[in-house]
Amino acid sequence: MNTPTESAALRFAQGPRMNALTLVQEQPRETGARLEIDLGAIAANTQLFARRSSADVMAVVKADGFGHGAVDVARTALANGASSLGVTGIEEGVRLREAGLRAPVLSWLNPVDADVESAIRQGIDLAVPSRPHLEAVITQAAAMRMTAQIHLHLDTGMARDGSEPSAWPGLCRAARLAERSGTVQVVGVMGHLGCADHPSDPCNATGRTRFAWGVEAARSAGLRPAIRHLAATSATLTDPRTHHDVCRVGAGLVGIDPSRTVALRPAMTLTAPFVSVRRVRAGTNVGYAHTWTARAVTHLGLLPLGYADGLPRAASGRAEVLVRGRRRPIVGRISMDQVVVALGDNRVEPGEIATVFGPGDAGEPTVADWASWADTIEHEIVTGIGSRVHRHTRAAHAGALRSLS
Numbered sequence: 324m325n326t327p328t329e330s331a332a333l334r335f336a337q338g339p340r341m342n343a344l345t346l347v348q349e350q351p352r353e354t355g356a357r358l359e360i361d362l363g364a365i366a367a368n369t370q371l372f373a374r375r376s377s378a379d380v381m382a383v384v385k386a387d388g389f390g391h392g393a394v395d396v397a398r399t400a401l402a403n404g405a406s407s408l409g410v411t412g413i414e415e416g417v418r419l420r421e422a423g424l425r426a427p428v429l430s431w432l433n434p435v436d437a438d439v440e441s442a443i444r445q446g447i448d449l450a451v452p453s454r455p456h457l458e459a460v461i462t463q464a465a466a467m468r469m470t471a472q473i474h475l476h477l478d479t480g481m482a483r484d485g486s487e488p489s490a491w492p493g494l495c496r497a498a499r500l501a502e503r504s505g506t507v508q509v510v511g512v513m514g515h516l517g518c519a520d521h522p523s524d525p526c527n528a529t530g531r532t533r534f535a536w537g538v539e540a541a542r543s544a545g546l547r548p549a550i551r552h553l554a555a556t557s558a559t560l561t562d563p564r565t566h567h568d569v570c571r572v573g574a575g576l577v578g579i580d581p582s583r584t585v586a587l588r589p590a591m592t593l594t595a596p597f598v599s600v601r602r603v604r605a606g607t608n609v610g611y612a613h614t615w616t617a618r619a620v621t622h623l624g625l626l627p628l629g630y631a632d633g634l635p636r637a638a639s640g641r642a643e644v645l646v647r648g649r650r651r652p653i654v655g656r657i658s659m660d661q662v663v664v665a666l667g668d669n670r671v672e673p674g675e676i677a678t679v680f681g682p683g684d685a686g687e688p689t690v691a692d693w694a695s696w697a698d699t700i701e702h703e704i705v706t707g708i709g710s711r712v713h714r715h716t717r718a719a720h721a722g723a724l725r726s727l728s
């Protein structure tokens with residue numbers, strides 16, 4: 324027999340285990356904020372880019388496909404005109420392989436001690452920006468008695484990733500030596516433009532010239548890079564001189580055009596149900612630090628999502644949502660998990676759905692609206708949606724909804 328204290332202690336110790344079991348057995352019914360991803364939009368956007376250039380399209384699916392699901396975006400893009408995939412780190416590429424995708428994959432940003440072995444084994448091309456990176460690839464490929472496919476990466480004017488021009492001829496010569504030993508094959512040369520969103524900026528001409536010089540220098544060193552690539556979304560849309568053999572398109576696939584020259588289709592719709600609605604008097608202060616005060620009697624609705632779910636706090640005081648076909652302001656500060664919407668004389672029922680953003684067809688705010696309210700870019704909004712938002716993917720063809728979480 325246990326004493327009462329011992330029994331309580333035992334129950335306490337067993338409690339969490341039993342709860343964990345319960346959780347595994349019955350999934351809680353889904354409620355709350357919901358993100359719907361329209362793969363039809365991604366299909367249409369990919370087709371537009373494939374038509375736009377005679378170069379091949381590399382679908383850039385870094386950062387989980389710009390928050391849209393890397394595997395879904397990759398599959399959809401490959402079925403609609405893209406012929407290869409681009410990611411930042413090797414792990415992102417490995418996940419594409421694990422999902423069964425066999426298209427060429429390029430990973431372009433890795434520390435020197437990255438898991439090069441996995442990349443080589445999985446047939447993932449690696450961008451090489453420096454001699455230490457090249458040495459790491461050579462060492463690993465030699466140990467595996469395999470040939471790594473690499474793209475030499477030249478800094479074409481951002482002072483970010485890529486080889487400095489002064490180190491480039493040496494990098495090309497070292498890569499050529501490694502080709503002779505069979506450890507690497509230089510299949511590509513890449514650069515990246517820092518000002519392509521503004522096509523008339525002279526930085527673009529400098530980048531193009533430097534890239535052409537880099538390709539020439541590689542050829543002089545005896546390399547024969549078949550895949551030259553410089554353009555991302557904006558340059559693909561605005562400057563055919565940057566297209567070369569492959570255009571690396573990321574933002575454009577998910578409906579973001581930083582050059583503001585074409586109408587792409589946004590793919591995300593974020594909604595949430597009202598948790599509660601209350602009627603308040605004039606003079607009522609709302610939220611942390613009372614940054615908003617009701618001027619007249621109004622209804623206030625509470626939505627269960629906040630900055631931990633990806634609504635930028637910087638949009639406080641400007642952001643709106645769509646309720647019953649009308650834009651309504653979010654009032655007071657955006658909190659971590661919740662926001663308050665001023666509904667005026669409209670008494671909304673708890674459980675009714677507000678649209679936080681979508682393609683804009685019904686007058687709802689867009690991701691672009693949210694970006695401007697928060698003084699940021701659309702990329703930051705779509706990659707920032709938190710993990711507790713339920714995700715659903717609408718297939719490109721049938722319009723069927725597939726539940727992801």
Ligand SMILES: *Cc1c(COP(=O)(O)O)cnc(C)c1O
Binds near residue numbers: 383431515554572573
């Ligand atoms: C993110 C990225 C891209 C894709 O750029 P978008 O403008 O989103 O199309 C291409 N190349 C590199 C090196 C990148 O980092």
